[in-house]
Amino acid sequence: MHPFILERPTSLAAALAFRAQAGRNDAPAEYIAGGTDMIQLLQEDVRRPDRLVSLAGLLDRRIDVGPQGLRLGAAATMAEVAAHADVVRQYPLIAGALLDSASPQVRNQATMGGNLLQRTRCPYFRDVGYAACNKRNPGSGCSAIGGENRWNAVLGTSEACIAAHPSDLAVALVALDAVVIVRGASGERALPLDDLYRLPAEAPHIETVLQPGEVIAAITVPAGASGLRSHYVKVRDRASFEFAVVAAAVALRMDGARIGEARVALGGVGTKPWRVRQVETALAGSPLEPAVLRAAAARAAEGARGHGHNDFKIELMQRAIVRGIETAGEHA
Ligand SMILES: Cc1cc2nc3c(=O)[nH]c(=O)nc-3n(C[C@H](O)[C@H](O)[C@H](O)COP(=O)(O)OP(=O)(O)OC[C@H]3O[C@@H](n4cnc5c(N)ncnc54)[C@H](O)[C@@H]3O)c2cc1C
Ligand code: SF4
Structure with a gap:
């Protein structure tokens, strides 16, 4: 594992500043929330940041259901959301997708924000023994296209990458027209979750439209989906x-x-x-x-x-x- 410094900023502004300096691609600083995906990637040497910036305690974990719809703080865990009585009653698709995900241990630790930004399970992306992976190493080629691609995508693919998006939660949220609230050094913006993700095209290593340092602060789902x-x-x-x-x-x-x-x-x-x-x-x-x-x-x-x-x-x-x-x- 590449050695890194764990930064524990005491304010979101300080965390944003760390990441904003680091740039977007293969950044020398990366956020960590629940760590259930990030730690695997560190252990496998897929990610090699010099600094890990902890989001612990910096984002809210409230779950609110009301006349305006549903709002999930980015730090709410998969388990908390799946067990919330109003989510189960009014947005069972979300609770169902979460309960079909991972294991109880992972769901207790993993957050909403981390779930939406988890990386692909394409086996070649996660194994640095394979040199060719445009997502991990831009311009190196794609091992999956001519290789074992049972787990890969059939929609939205390009000549550069056919990796499938792994999140179950994101599928349910996209069906319900969810919006992500994004916070960065210059303020807050809202964008449809469907627009957060980019197609791989020529640059599969750039997976979202997030700007350097931006965090997902919350997710909202309109009341019309309840x-x-x-x-x-x-x-x-x-x-x-x-x-x-x-x-x-x-x-x-x-x-x-x-x-x-x-x-x-x-x-x-x-x-x-x-x-x-x-x-x-x-x-x-x-x-x-x-x-x-x-x-x-x-x-x-x-x-x-x-x-x-x-x-x-x-x-x-x-x-x-x-x-x-x-x-x-x-x-x-
Ligand atoms: C054994 C196993 C089985 C799994 N099975 C499933 C499954 O069936 N379905 C499924 O959907 N998922 C599955 N997962 C994936 C799991 O849901 C994710 O690992 C988890 O949701 C990630 O959340 P986290 O808080 O731990 O994120 P982290 O690992 O901390 O971070 C993940 C990524 O998100 C970034 N990040 C985290 N929070 C924010 C934020 N608020 N703003 C900006 N960036 C952020 C981090 O920089 C990192 O790049 C499984 C995981 C494991 C280990
Ligand atoms: S499908 Fe994408 S992630 Fe998988 S090997 Fe090809 S470029 Fe890498």
Whole structure:
């Protein structure tokens, strides 16, 4: 492990200053929150910061549910959010995605902000024994494209990178139109979570639109997303403690026996959490009939491209959508 100095700033302003000086890419200073992802990356020599800047005690961990919607402080843990009675009642998609993530021990430690900014599980990114990884080492190539790519993405990929985004929480939040509150040296701004993440294109090492030093301070979800019938489908290689091979976050507002409004986002298949608005449009006004649902879900495959080992995801993600809609629709 590369030696580093652990900085424990006593104010957010001091923390922002540390990181702002450090620059954006492969920064010599990095934030650490719960540490559940960062420490693995340090141990594996994937990240080699000279300074780790602790966010402990600097960001709020409040969970507020009210008429304006849901607000999650960035320091709230996955376990706290998943167990919050109002989240469970009004935003069950979020609680479900969290409970399907990681393990109780990890959920007790991991934060909202860290979850959204965790790094990909592409095995070549996490193994410095492979020299070619454009995300870890810009310009070095991509070991996954011609290699073992079962876990990689089929949507939003580029010739430079096909890494799948790993967060389950982000998939549920993107389906519910969540907004992240970002704080930096020059103040606060709000941006849709969907816009936080960049597609890899030519520069997969730049994963978000965050400016140097900016932190995620909170997440908000509009009140319009509360009370929807929802279901989080997660297909994985073992029943717990495993990342998604394919996931579908589905939320429905029913209009009698027909779907009035549908929100659908996919995980495990996109280089970012992947909202499928064309599927949502096809579902609006539809009855919950298998053939109709299958035809709508087929639209998720538009633009999808497999790389051999992960071709199966294109069919599997459509089935996950249908399963999600059928299950959500049953929750009368
Ligand atoms: C064994 C295991 C299984 C897992 N399974 C799953 C799973 O099934 N589904 C899933 O979604 N996740 C899974 N995870 C990942 C886990 O959810 C993340 O490791 C965790 O959410 C990261 O949160 P953290 O607070 O520990 O972040 P850290 O590890 O502290 O930080 C992660 C990244 O975010 C940055 N960061 C942290 N907070 C902020 C902030 N507020 N503002 C700006 N930057 C910030 C850090 O600089 C770092 O780059 C698993 C992890 C493990 C170890
Ligand atoms: S898919 Fe992306 S993260 Fe994986 S090896 Fe290729 S460049 Fe690296």
